[in-house]
Each structure stands twice: as structure tokens, then as C-alpha cells.
Amino acid sequence: MTKRILFIDRDGTLINEAPPTYQLDSFDKLTFYPKMFEYMGRIARELDYKLVMVTNQDGLGTDIFPEDTFWPLHNLVMKSLEGEGIYFSEVLIDRSFPHEGLNTRKPGIGMLKHYLNNDEYDMENSFVIGDRITDVQLAKNLGCKAIWLNLDASLGGAEINDQAELLRKDTVALESTDWSEIYSFLKLGLRQVVHERNTNETRIHVEVNMDGSGKSAISTGLGFFDHMLDQIARHGKIDLKIDTKGDLHIDEHHTIEDTGLALGEAFAKALADKRGMERYGFALPMDEADAKVLIDFGGRNWLVWNATFQRERIGEMPTEMFFHFFKSFSDAARCNLNIECQGENEHHKIEAIFKAFAKAIRMAVKRDPISNYLPSTKGVL
Template sequence: MSGAAPKILFVDRDGTLIEEPADQQIDAYEKFRLVPGAIGALRRLVDAGYELVMVSNQDGLGTPSFPDADFIGPQQLLLDILAGEGIRFREVLIDPSLPAEHAPTRKPGVGLVRHYLGPGALERERSAVIGDRETDLEFARNLGIRGLRIGSDGDWPAIAHALLDAPRRAHVDRVTRETRIAIDVDLDSTVRPRIETGIGFFDHMIEQLGVHGAFALNLSCAGDLHIDEHHTVEDCALALGQALREALGDRRGIGRYGFVLPMDEALAQVAIDLSGRPYFVFEGAFARESVGALPSELVPHFFRSLADALGANVHLSVRGENTHHMIEACFKAVGRALRQAIRRDGGEIPSSKGRLI
């Protein structure tokens, strides 16, 4: 989606990109030393789709104590070195005020970055501030995004790891007049699923998605079963799809595609693409109207709702004689397809377009 908000890292300069000297002023080439690990980590972050904004306080810049000419040379050297490694800044924002002036543009104030505060200006859950001082963390809090401090949160490689390699988890609460659903997923854990929907056979089927998908899944639903099963089945699919979508993030490094599964006389075939584009095709017919308290007609509806909320292309076909076997084969096969598609398979986004959402 071309209108997606960018992931932005607001990066401090002195003490974060360049080692800060004792006098806290980098006004000569001989004071210029890059912070170890910064280039490699920034390269990883840029490759992962982050945009960079430099935000720096430069006390008294432009005054006789710190002339512009003394700043420009080391600053341009920094930008040239990073650009040579493919690391460029969307913006470079410098505040020249002194602490005693209490200027709103001086970090931790947000005067320089007000254009990032509006709706859609940045992806808040994945954007962050990186700096070496408590004021950088306060700046992050004022922006309403994550703050990472060089030193207390580790060095540059550790910072990149925290941003890129964190566990893929999500929690979703979905509350309507018809259902109340709470769901947790962890794509990098294989704890046995815990499912409570009030429909025993449906619990068993959703459990198959977690077991065969090899991801942790907890789902509880209180639905209007006194009316019928439709709302519970549909809303569980929508909540699960949303949770999987959020846990996948930008889908970097996933296998993306994925399965054929026989179960006794039944055969389910699934083709799945975590493309970000929802589409669902179903082929099959069930002989029984229901298995347990789960109406058979709601099985394709479940997978259609899941595909819509997840942003996945799913083609599912099933044939057989025993409806129980056929439905279970569908859920197991989709779980196995998800296992292949969500597994980490490198660090690139698996798309020639460079994005999947």
C-alpha cells in the first residue's frame, strides 16, 4: 500500500554516531571518531526499510564560541562516509540553541519534528529514537515512540538486533455486541495452543492451526451461541488474522509461500501467499451439515475471514468421504502452509516490489 506510514529512526549525532570528546564539541577533524559498529548496524536498519532522521543539539552553533565553519567540515565528512555505505538521512535537523534558552526546538522538545506528530506521518509502533543520553529517551517519550540508548541498551549491533530480531508477537482484543475475543500469538514459540470458544470441535480445529503452524496461540471467545455459531466462528477468524498480520510486521525474511495433506481417505490441498492482498478460493463439499456443534458451511467462511484479516491469498480444496476428516484435514493443511510461509528464511522482503503490505 503506497500510503503506508514510514518507519523512522530519529538518530542523535554526538555520542551516538560520532564519539563525543571531553569538551562535547566536534569542531575539528582531529576530534572526529565514528562510534564502533554504527555503520554496519545502520546498514542493516536501512536495508530493513527504516528511514533515518538526524536530530542533534549543537550548543551555540553559529556563535563565536562555535562558528558554523568549524561544524560544517566534520558534519559533511560524516554524511559523506555514511552515504558511501548507502546510509542517507531523510532530514538533518540541528538545533543551535543553548540549554539556558529552553528553546522548544531543543531536545527533548519536539519543535524540530512537529511535522512527524500528525496522523500517518510515521509508523509509531516500529519507529524509534536512538541516542546516548536520558534526554534522547525523554525526546522519544514526547514523540510517543520507543527510545533506545547507546550504552544502557547496548552497542550499535545490540540496538539493531533489538529493532530487527525481536520476537514476533501480537495481542488482539476484539469486542462487539456479538463476541468478546482475546487472542495472543507468538510466531517464534511452539507452546501448545489454548483455545476456548464454547464450540468443542471448533476449539480442536483452531488448535490444529497452532500445532501444525508451529506457533503459540491462545484464544478465548465469549460469543452469542444462544443465537447460533456464525458470529463466534467469523469473529475468531478475523481476530486471528489480525493477530497474525500484526505479528508478521513488514513480513521481512518470511518464507511467504506454502501444502498438501492427506488424512485417511480425505485430501486437503492448500496454496498460500502472505502477499498482503486478501483473496480466497474454496473447492469442496461436505456430506454432513455439522460436526459436533460446528456447521460445515462455516468452515470455508472461517478461512475466507482469516484470509481477509491476515492479508493472504489462500486457495483451499478438499475431497473425501468423512466430513470430520475433511474439515480436520483443511485446518491441519492450512496450519502446515502457515508454518512454511511464516518461517524466517533470510532477511529480505520476499518481493520484487520491496514490500508486501
């Protein structure tokens, strides 16, 4: 199993930086952030991350920053952390000045190349934690995510706008260095995924935020299908963006089936860590239609489909493709789905199924931030 990493800055993240020089070169400047030891200790004990410290120390070893003013203080910091059970696998220190432009200095990755293209590490689900925009840039350069601290103090509004692309999808910005928030976030995880699925028949872009508010932007070229996918976002409280370009000049089959596969693959990525998750869900009637959807994100795919339709199409969507969509989702998301529906109005029946599906997902992906419990007697999902 690949290992996730926390690349953690030292000054301004674990310990206060001391103005006006922001250089920690004497013991009277050393103060640790409140609750850092408590929650860093929990991260080290409870969460499965490798800890790596990455710090820029401008001119260390030169006359303006002699080594004998750095190492006694740094060693005290490390011993204090170890006294609380917080062990860093590696401590990487760059000594260059900003104007030198060396690739070893954050956001350069010169000191971190051994973590790249290495099957031991899950860089996509690793994080850089730091208080400067260079830490966010480092995360981007490494191909991982960022937790950015001290937002208000780090940049003004104009500078934030300039860095909008960096902050767009893989950065969590916290307005203070509150280690309880960092711990809670890491424990719950960033269940946000951007996923592409491209074939000769379809090109699909999916963005999913499992802990969203129900926002959606759906475009598949099939209006009724868009309407049904919108139900998943709205009633599941999931932020969902789907852009499908399919071979509709042939028929609807590939567009619908491949969208189900792409959405299921995105869910599988977003729900990779199921600790604290409910796992199961169920729901729901709509008017005269009685729909039941049971779901289990247990890692195994299976579909039970007890729904029939008397019309060949609803809107532009062939009713035979409803089964194929849910089968594709079940296979790709590795979940059990049991779907039943009875009723008279065909539109109501399928809409009830999609709404029930959304509500079932909402129940199943709900998490308890206090729990580290994996919902399985096997101990693995």
C-alpha cells in the same frame, strides 16, 4: 504511501559517549561504533526509512558547554555520515538540562510534533533507536516502536523491572551496539502485532508474533475452536494470543466468523512488508484424513473449499462454520486459500485442515534475511 521514520539518537548510538562526563566536546573523545558506517549505509540505501536525528545536548550554548566545542565535532560527524551516503532529513537538538523538564527534551515530543497526526508518516511502524530508557519512552510517546541499545549498561535489574510495561511489546532490546544486528532486524522487520476488533456482537483482542515459537493463549468460549486455533500457533511456530468475547447466548456464528476476521486483519498488518518472504505454502495428512491447504499471501482474497462433514457439530462448533472461519480469514488477510480434505473421522479431518493451514503459513511467512526480493513479477504486493 506513508513513510516510516527512524528517529536516531547520536551519542551512545552512532558514536561512543565519553565517560566520565559523557559530553562530546573535543575531537580526542570522538569514536564511531564498529560497523556503524557499513550498516547505517545499508539501511539508508536498502530500506525505506526517513532518517531523523534527535539528541539531547545538556546546556549547549552555556558556559559549561560552549557552542564552539560542539559544532566542529558535530559537523565532522554529519559530513562523515554523508560521505557514506547516510543523509538525515532533519537534525533536532535540545539544549535544556534535565531538571528544567522542558517538553522539547527527550522523552518529550516538543520538537517532533510535526510528525504526529500527519498522513505522510507511518508512526506505528517507525522506530526510535537509542541507548537510554528516555529513548524507549520517546517511542511510546510518539506511538512507534523502540530499538534499545546497550541494555546491560543502561539500567540495572530493578530499574528494568520498573520499566516492564515500556518493554513489554514494542521494544527490541539489544545487549550491545552492534549495527549489523540493528540492520538485520530492520530488514526483517518486527512482525508482531496487537490488534483489537470490537462490534456490538463481539469484542476481540489478538496478539501475533509471526517469528515466535508456538506459544498460545486462546479463549473464545468454544473449547473445540480454541483447540483448533492452538494448532495454528503450535504447528505454525507463531506466538498467538486470542481473547474473544462473543454473543454465544445467541449462537456461535459471530464469535467464529469475527475471530477469523480479526486474526486475518492481524496477519495483514504483520505481513505488510513481504520483501524476502516466501509468500506461498502448502501441506498435510493426519491419520486416514488427507488434507491439503495451499496459501498465497499475494494481497488478493479468494477461497476454494472442498471439504464436507457428515456431523452437524464437532464439540460445540457447527461444522458449517469451518468454511466461514477460513473465508473470513482469507478476506481480512488478503490471501488465497485452497483447502481440500478427505477422510472418515470428522475430528481428524478438521484437525488435519488446521494443522495443514498452520504448516502452510509457516512455509509462506519464512524469510531470507539476505534477500530484499519482493516475491512478485509485478514489483508490488
